[in-house]
Amino acid sequence: MGQVFRYASGKDPKPPILDSYANFHHVTHSPGLKRALLESGINGMAKVSAVDGERRPVILIRSSPWKAGTEQTPWHDVFDMDNGHVRYFGDHKAGISAAPGSTTGNAALLEAFNGHQAPTPEERASATPLLLFRAVSRNGKPKGHVEFCGLGVIERAERLVQWGGREHATFTNYVYDIALIDLTAEDDEVSWEWIHTRRDKTATAAQTLDLAPLAWQEWVKHGNSALPRLRRRVARAKVSKVRDQRPAVGSSEAADLETVYRRFDGRKHDFEALASAVAARVMRGSGHSYVEGWLTRRSGDGGADFVGRLDLGSGLAGTSLVVLGQAKCIKPDSLVSAEQIARVVARLRRGWIGVYVTTGAYSEPAQMEMVEDQYPIVLINGMDLVRELRSMARDDHGGDLPACMDHIISGQEIAVTSRRPEEILLE
Known part of the structure; x- marks a missing residue:
């Protein structure tokens, strides 16, 4: 968490380092499979039909703070990493005639939300993890670099009315309250091998859990009632067992x-x-x-x-x-x-x-x-x-x-x- 990656337009996974930054496409490379992308704000990786049912390996979320408050992106996402909370707005915009929940990003997140609210450990084992990033400026340019902000579970999805667009009209969208999972046991890292295994059709959801962060495994076992103790808190670094x-x-x-x-x-x-x-x-x-x-x-x-x-x-x-x-x-x-x-x-x-x-x-x-x-x-x-x-x-x-x-x-x-x-x- 907090590491900045180079997200280059060429998307070449070969070099591990680009312009002195870790190469996003190298770190997220799965040989023989499609690239992990951050082209949109909400990037749902293609589902796989695994031996125990269908699952989506991951949803990669990117926030672009430099766009906040513009006609294109009138909302302001909130990333409170110290207290393990992100408030992220969906991808419905002014002028889109489709229903708010039917846009590509909202549809993926609402489906993930259902999985995150699942009542049993067996169902939660197939739930889609969210990996969150936000664009950061480097060398005076707002594009081309992203900061990893953590692993998330959607706690709440809410419909709300926003104002924006060239016509300065109101429109309905979704906003998501996301809990960032504590990664202390993994030194604030997420292993891409976990996501790679979730893309493997021959692996069951239960088998992929062995590679998941410890707090994610605990959430799968106990559900959202465990989130208060599993939520990321920077203060925990100052707490002694x-x-x-x-x-x-x-x-x-x-x-x-x-x-x-x-x-x-x-x-x-x-x-x-x-x-x-x-x-x-x-x-x-x-x-x-x-x-x-x-x-x-x-x-x-x-x-x-x-x-x-x-x-x-x-x-x-x-x-x-x-x-x-x-x-x-x-x-x-x-x-x-x-x-x-x-x-x-x-x-x-x-x-x-x-x-x-x-x-x-x-x-x-x-x-x-x-x-x-x-x-x-x-x-x-x-x-x-x-x-x-x-x-x-x-x-x-x-x-x-x-x-x-x-x-x-x-x-x-x-x-x-x-x-x-x-x-x-x-x-």
């Missing part, structure tokens, strides 16, 4: 985490002191100046467990941010939810950031919400916690983890106070 937040079973880190949990389970303020020290080390590790403040009292803390200050720059070119910390000592196999993180974020004011430290892990929905809503909060999971503690123990206590923890909590009593968080800016 739960398994990646936990130490490997039997590892020294797992033993350290169990030691921390057993020592601080039920000892709220002691763990808050530990969390404050670890948060300070993480903040300083990014090269910024960090000042530890205090722990809040057991009652009336308003959802904050410790307070600190992050200093950025110096003098007139500097500023300071209040850091509001939350510490939760929970079982290492437990998860922190989105609601728990949101409660901390709700306390933050302008110029404040949050830090959440736990012995557990953060659920993927919680991380997605944090990334998508741009929460100003740092998440430190159980594995990160013990790694920082082990590093502190090596630096200052000869590798003795219990001694390191003893040192951290020994001075906590003088740091417990009911001061307001913003007072940290005055120190």
Whole structure:
């Protein structure tokens, strides 16, 4: 996804590279079969009569943003690749007397839509995949280059009235809401071998699925109810799997985490002191100046467990941010939810950031919400916690983890106070 291909008028599939760009006709070449084309906006590849029934191998869609708003193309397609959504207008135009659903492109997409709404996995296995492209300008020319924008499933088809054409008349057309499928497992790539196999009359639809992207296979199994979790989201690149937040079973880190949990389970303020020290080390590790403040009292803390200050720059070119910390000592196999993180974020004011430290892990929905809503909060999971503690123990206590923890909590009593968080800016 995002790769730009050279789409040359000669359509020669031999050279893999043309003018320093990958050759579209080389990448989509199927020996002995007709070329894959992007001559129209909606390019339905010819159907094949396979051993288990008729199917269309693929529909290739091309959007031409440079035409948007013209008499020829009065509509504006929407490509929101980061959030896995495309809104694409059909090929009915002003002055065409045929019914809107009977034009070549609309007919192909409406047929594909029926397949995408099929109720059984067997029917969805034959459904037509959509490969989406949009024209991009290169060397000052709007034609001749296309960007691959992903693999799609039609969620909704809607008739609507548009305005356009030389006569400035209204006409009826279709618009399609298309979900872009997550291709993370394939490094954002689609193998043309999958499409090539779908063109093979001797291959069943079920056999071709072995070459399909993993998320497409999941959609075939579960249908459109699975689209919310299968939709492409760029935010997912910033989300860590739960398994990646936990130490490997039997590892020294797992033993350290169990030691921390057993020592601080039920000892709220002691763990808050530990969390404050670890948060300070993480903040300083990014090269910024960090000042530890205090722990809040057991009652009336308003959802904050410790307070600190992050200093950025110096003098007139500097500023300071209040850091509001939350510490939760929970079982290492437990998860922190989105609601728990949101409660901390709700306390933050302008110029404040949050830090959440736990012995557990953060659920993927919680991380997605944090990334998508741009929460100003740092998440430190159980594995990160013990790694920082082990590093502190090596630096200052000869590798003795219990001694390191003893040192951290020994001075906590003088740091417990009911001061307001913003007072940290005055120190």
